[in-house]
Amino acid sequence: MSRRGWVSARDAADQWWLLSVYDDGWCAAPVAVPTAADTRRRVRELLGWMAAVVGLFAAAVAVGFVLPSVTWLPWVLLAASVGALAAGLVRAARRRARQQPPVHDSAAAHQAAEPAVTRVALGSVRTVTVQREQHEDVVTVAVRKGRPLVYRSPDRTLGRLFTDWSPAPPGR
Secondary structure, eight states, rough: OOEEEEEEETTTOEEEEEEEETTEEEEEOOOOOHHHHHHHHHHHHHHHHHHHHHHHHHHHHHHHHHOOTTTTHHHHHHHHHHHHHHHHHHHHHHHHHHHHOOSSSSSSHHHHHHEEOOOOOOOOGEEEEEEEETTEEEEEEESSSSEEEEESSTTTTHHHHHHHOOOOOOOO
């Protein structure tokens, strides 16, 4: 078994889930969706880092022209600019790494490792319908017991992950 991929999608109740799709089914874990305030905070943080890098670089250039006799100061400011750029990039990479879901070999292994996830096994799926409605991919899953599951996402990855499952799961 192997993992096919993952995507954020919302269900019929407008709750967001991180779907990790495997050959033997998929797992859905609740996920926090960034709010407008979170986005504004991240944009302000990005602008602050950019201002620091550009400001230090501009100061290095200005000091080089204004005080040509102090040759070491522009190099110090230039090094600080590069250091600020590196610190910002490391911070962004760490944030992105935290957002990546853990890698498992199968949906069963994923559920065993993380009990908070909901697993939909391959054997419980009857049919899968993948369609595009306006700007969203919509996946409707008819399961053997219970109500159909509906997932929506503006990310086209949702449709690509479930295309092989439509109209019936693989191996059927």
